[in-house]
Amino acid sequence: MPTERSAPGNDVLRYEVVDAIATITLDRPEALNALTVPLKAGLLAALRAVARDRSVRAVVLTGAGRAFCAGQDLKERLEPDAAPLAVEVRDRYNPIVSAMRALDRPIVGAINGVAAGAGASLAFACDIRIAAEGASFVLAFGRIGLVPDSGATWYLPRLVGPAKAAELALLGDALSAADAERFGLVMRVVPAEALAAEARAVATRLAGLAPRALALTKQALQRSWAVDLDAALEDEALRQGIAGATADHAEGLAAFLEKRPPRFTGE
Numbered sequence: 001m002p003t004e005r006s007a008p009g010n011d012v013l014r015y016e017v018v019d020a021i022a023t024i025t026l027d028r029p030e031a032l033n034a035l036t037v038p039l040k041a042g043l044l045a046a047l048r049a050v051a052r053d054r055s056v057r058a059v060v061l062t063g064a065g066r067a068f069c070a071g072q073d074l075k076e077r078l079e080p081d082a083a084p085l086a087v088e089v090r091d092r093y094n095p096i097v098s099a100m101r102a103l104d105r106p107i108v109g110a111i112n113g114v115a116a117g118a119g120a121s122l123a124f125a126c127d128i129r130i131a132a133e134g135a136s137f138v139l140a141f142g143r144i145g146l147v148p149d150s151g152a153t154w155y156l157p158r159l160v161g162p163a164k165a166a167e168l169a170l171l172g173d174a175l176s177a178a179d180a181e182r183f184g185l186v187m188r189v190v191p192a193e194a195l196a197a198e199a200r201a202v203a204t205r206l207a208g209l210a211p212r213a214l215a216l217t218k219q220a221l222q223r224s225w226a227v228d229l230d231a232a233l234e235d236e237a238l239r240q241g242i243a244g245a246t247a248d249h250a251e252g253l254a255a256f257l258e259k260r261p262p263r264f265t266g267e
């Protein structure tokens, strides 16, 4: 199995590419994968590695051990050389969320356990989430006198609606995997032992679809939040023109007419 350690000196993040699927695993299970400077650097490096590697068609983001990610490592914040909060967020968190959003391949979050604070934000920034039965989402920021960051205030209302977002953000109650599925935040909840295979199966489905069309769709869905209907309609027309000129569109049509599965190349 080809395995690449993605970041300089990084022993807290695993990056593996197998059969067109990159799996990024936050790997500090003893601290519930709380985000340290090296882990954030590793995650950004892994996302950049995916961006460079055209053989990757879908990404799975998950955590090692019993948690997905407990957010910022709070012990690290006590170190004398810790960056000011605004700088930490701007320089180390925001680039990760921007890279997830800009990545022209879909990201499947395999939410294996608790996703708290910025860990919940990372889950929200995935394109699709699948959760283990025991997983939960906690906007833990308020409990320590902070505000939701790393995109939580942008993604959460869009994912679950403004009322539920306000409740989760202000009260900080944990949202169970089952409730997350009810609110549409996760696509499916599965037993913990089935999560990795399920996430991989969804990523494999995505990897078999037309890459350019998926990339254009991901961008269009995000852009739709910022524009009115007329602009969205025009944007769709433009994107359809681009997608329609690809070899993959011709292949999709041919496969349909020949009653066979398509073989998309990304051309």
Ligand code: LHQ
Residues within 6 Å of the ligand: 030, 031, 032, 034, 070, 071, 072, 073, 074, 075, 077, 085, 088, 089, 093, 114, 116, 117, 118, 119, 138, 140, 141, 144, 146, 149
């Ligand atoms: C941890 C952590 C953790 C360190 C568990 N850090 N060790 C951005 C920019 C800059 C600064 C500030 O923040 C941000 C954004 C944020 O992310 S703010 C929110 C930060 N996260 C939190 O406030 C969550 C803190 N953790 C928890 O509330 C609980 O650990 C949860 C609910 C996640 C899980 O609870 P339990 O299942 O009961 O586990 P536990 O609390 O016993 O934790 C297990 C170990 O993991 C424990 O270590 P120990 O050595 O005592 O066994 C914890 O200290 C450690 N851990 N979260 N964020």
